[in-house]
Amino acid sequence: MRRFQRCFSDGSGIYYHFKHMMWRPSMQSPARSSGIFLCCVFLLVGAFVSTRLLDTSGLAGNLTPRPIPITRTSHIYPHRNPQFPKTPSHPIEIPLNCTAYNLTRTCPSNYPTTFHPEEEDPDHPPPATCPEYFRWIYEDLRPWAYTGITRDMVERSKRTANFRLVILKGRAYVEKYHRAFQTRDVFTLWGILQLLRRYPGQVPDLELMFDCIDWPVIKTRDYQQSNASGPPPLFRYCGDDDTLDIVFPDWSFWGWTEINIKPWESLLRDLKEGNKRIRWMDRKPYAYWKGNPVVAVTRQELLKCNVSENQDWNARVYAQDWLRESQEGYKQSDLASQCDHRYKIYIEGSAWSVSEKYILACDSVSFLVKPHYYDFFTRSLKPVHHYWPIRDDDKCRSIKFAVDWGNAHMKKAQEIGKAASEFIREELKMEYVYDYMFHLLNQYAKLLTFKPIRPRRAVELCSETMACSAEGLQKKFFMESMVKGVHLSVLLKCIVRFEGSNCKL
Numbered sequence: 001m002r003r004f005q006r007c008f009s010d011g012s013g014i015y016y017h018f019k020h021m022m023w024r025p026s027m028q029s030p031a032r033s034s035g036i037f038l039c040c041v042f043l044l045v046g047a048f049v050s051t052r053l054l055d056t057s058g059l060a061g062n063l064t065p066r067p068i069p070i071t072r073t074s075h076i077y078p079h080r081n082p083q084f085p086k087t088p089s090h091p092i093e094i095p096l097n098c099t100a101y102n103l104t105r106t107c108p109s110n111y112p113t114t115f116h117p118e119e120e121d122p123d124h125p126p127p128a129t130c131p132e133y134f135r136w137i138y139e140d141l142r143p144w145a146y147t148g149i150t151r152d153m154v155e156r157s158k159r160t161a162n163f164r165l166v167i168l169k170g171r172a173y174v175e176k177y178h179r180a181f182q183t184r185d186v187f188t189l190w191g192i193l194q195l196l197r198r199y200p201g202q203v204p205d206l207e208l209m210f211d212c213i214d215w216p217v218i219k220t221r222d223y224q225q226s227n228a229s230g231p232p233p234l235f236r237y238c239g240d241d242d243t244l245d246i247v248f249p250d251w252s253f254w255g256w257t258e259i260n261i262k263p264w265e266s267l268l269r270d271l272k273e274g275n276k277r278i279r280w281m282d283r284k285p286y287a288y289w290k291g292n293p294v295v296a297v298t299r300q301e302l303l304k305c306n307v308s309e310n311q312d313w314n315a316r317v318y319a320q321d322w323l324r325e326s327q328e329g330y331k332q333s334d335l336a337s338q339c340d341h342r343y344k345i346y347i348e349g350s351a352w353s354v355s356e357k358y359i360l361a362c363d364s365v366s367f368l369v370k371p372h373y374y375d376f377f378t379r380s381l382k383p384v385h386h387y388w389p390i391r392d393d394d395k396c397r398s399i400k401f402a403v404d405w406g407n408a409h410m411k412k413a414q415e416i417g418k419a420a421s422e423f424i425r426e427e428l429k430m431e432y433v434y435d436y437m438f439h440l441l442n443q444y445a446k447l448l449t450f451k452p453i454r455p456r457r458a459v460e461l462c463s464e465t466m467a468c469s470a471e472g473l474q475k476k477f478f479m480e481s482m483v484k485g486v487h488l489s490v491l492l493k494c495i496v497r498f499e500g501s502n503c504k505l
Contacts, residue, residue, distance in 0.1 A: 092486040094111065094197050094484065096464060107461075107465060129496075130435060130496045133379055134436060136247070137443055149448050150450065154208065159232075160217055163175060166452050172192060172461045173455070175457050183257055184251045186251075188248075189466070194254070197483040199434075204442055205445065207448070211234055212236070216236060216240055218234055235247075249433050249437060250354050253433055255480070255481060264433070264481075267335065273336060275363045280363060284316070289345035290318040302345070303319065314400045316341070335358050341364055343366075343388075344365070346360075346367065346371075362417070365406055366420050368388070368389055369392055369395060377427070381420075386420045387420060467479065
């Protein structure tokens with residue numbers, strides 16, 4: 001984390017000395033007084049100029065040192081600090097103009113790209129402190145802290161990337177390489193476009209590669225030798241302790257059409273209402289899971305924990321047939337209607353699963369079968385406070401023990417379930433998802449040692465290019481999750497501060 005050392009010099013002695021020189025009654029002759037006065041003015045001006053030229057990093061004592069950055073890079077690409085003009089009191093509307101787009105087939109040229117709020121506004125409260133999981137931004141970017149990110153490193157990420165994203169002066173350009181599974185790339189890019197609408201002109205110029213496959217691929221061991229080249233920076237949805245992939249919010253925050261999952265803001269409201277339907281004490285006293293077991297052996301093992309004539313492990317697990325569910329209109333997969341058990345199980349698939357946030361939001365005690373992967377927010381979850389850990393090598397017995405314990409200690413179990421759902425509602429609001437994206441991309445851009453350029457085959461993307469031609473559920477989710485306009489309250493991004501390290505982003 002970036003550390004700021006704050007020391008304030010006590011200049012009272014100097015101030016007292018000059019004050020009395022300037023203002024004490026003169027006992028000398030007028031000519032001598034004028035000479036002394038001019039001499040004092042000369043000394044003051046000289047002292048002021050000299051202090052402006054001093055390099056305080058080389059001084060001892062009580063002078064304020066320069067902030068010490070967490071990363072030391074060999075940047076050659078200059079980054080300008082944003083200007084902060086007066087903030088208009090009215091919101092800026094950003095309409096979706098499909099009529100004009102259908103005529104020109106080009107993105108609007110009147111998108112706001114220079115709107116910045118004042119750092120302090122007496123009519124609005126200061127920005128909130130970012131959630132604790134924002135600290136992992138620095139950890140994810142640490143592999144390039146001392147070298148910076150070169151163009152060669154970015155190009156080496158192309159091997160598995162689905163697309164290259166370039167942002168120049170607030171506009172997005174995309175070069176696609178491989179088709180992503182389902183519509184992951186579509187909704188990921190849509191989310192980035194909404195970030196640009198939410199913070200017009202504030203996302204810096206950058207160039208990155210994005211891989212939409214579940215599992216991370218940049219192995220740490222490949223870059224630990226003294227003669228190894230720097231690792232390629234590759235963005236994706238999850239990571240693990242053995243890889244260096246940069247973790248980014250997943251596509252489902254803006255919707256998942258293939259299984260009819262709404263954008264996060266709408267779904268979060270539905271889950272909150274679903275929690276009210278059945279009190280925790282009145283819910284079924286078992287551990288519940290429903291999903292696709294085919295994607296991982298560990299999920300197939302979980303099916304063995306289901307109730308049978310010979311054994312009851314206190315688990316109720318069900319295989320989900322998504323093809324059949326889609327044909328029947330998703331009547332049995334409404335997430336807000338699945339908060340009817342006291343305990344819910346989270347288990348990974350081929351890698352991490354987007355289902356984790358839905359399970360944690362249910363007020364039920366979340367049973368996390370020991371995870372191997374993490375996404376951008378789960379590294380802040382604490383065992384026995386936000387969830388109950390389940391052994392991966394002895395799932396059934398571990399689940400039975402946890403359910404028995406929870407039913408015998410219902411007050412404590414309720415507290416664990418409530419802590420998780422409050423974390424999801426308060427720490428994973430959509431505004432924080434956008435702020436995480438903003439801070440991550442901002443810190444990433446600072447590491448670039450080259451000037452981003454638009455690739456020859458890249459096409460410009462804007463909300464019109466994606467939404468105007470969309471149909472059905474995709475169109476519905478686009479419109480539902482679209483950032484409609486910009487207001488000062490939106491532009492006040494959360495500030496990263498960490499107690500103990502004086503870190504501020």
